Amino acid sequence: MYKIKSYAKYFSQYKLLLIVFILIALCGKIFQSLPYNIFENMLDTKFTFSLFEVQTVMQQLGPEGRLAYIISTFTLDLIFPILLATFALGFYAKFGIQSDLIYLFPILGAGFDLLQNIQTSLIMSAEVNEITNMQVMLASYTNQAKYIFYYISFALIIFGFLRKLIIKK
Numbered sequence: 001m002y003k004i005k006s007y008a009k010y011f012s013q014y015k016l017l018l019i020v021f022i023l024i025a026l027c028g029k030i031f032q033s034l035p036y037n038i039f040e041n042m043l044d045t046k047f048t049f050s051l052f053e054v055q056t057v058m059q060q061l062g063p064e065g066r067l068a069y070i071i072s073t074f075t076l077d078l079i080f081p082i083l084l085a086t087f088a089l090g091f092y093a094k095f096g097i098q099s100d101l102i103y104l105f106p107i108l109g110a111g112f113d114l115l116q117n118i119q120t121s122l123i124m125s126a127e128v129n130e131i132t133n134m135q136v137m138l139a140s141y142t143n144q145a146k147y148i149f150y151y152i153s154f155a156l157i158i159f160g161f162l163r164k165l166i167i168k169k
Helices: 002-010 014-032 035-041 051-073 076-094 100-125 133-168
Strands: none
Touching: 002 076, 002 100, 014 035, 014 076, 035 051, 051 076, 051 100, 051 133, 076 100, 076 133, 100 133
């Protein structure tokens, strides 16, 4: 836990938080400009998804779009969770949060995000009729866990801002 808190302390500098925020925004913009309407069809932008939705996305993307989806998952979507976790951890240190458990929320969110990316890439690399309900269900549950940990992480940042505002007054 010491290394995590040291990392968080380092990234609690305003200039580094600003750089990480800009990188998050840049990643978001790049996601939106991906070819083959990948952004509109990204499964990880949905809280939950079903086998039918996966099959629909696969058909809409086509073989080239699915390959581009997989490439973006293992490049851009590899960086994005790290940036989100770093952003949250930096603010936790900035706010002086002491609880070890709280520092784990963004790390768990990023971990589930990366796991979901692997699962989604495996799904996208399969044939439409080879995908199982279990495979999609696990990917969807992993995606839901990612969102829950990220929501909690960023709710804690908002709480930290509000606490700073109230304490200053």
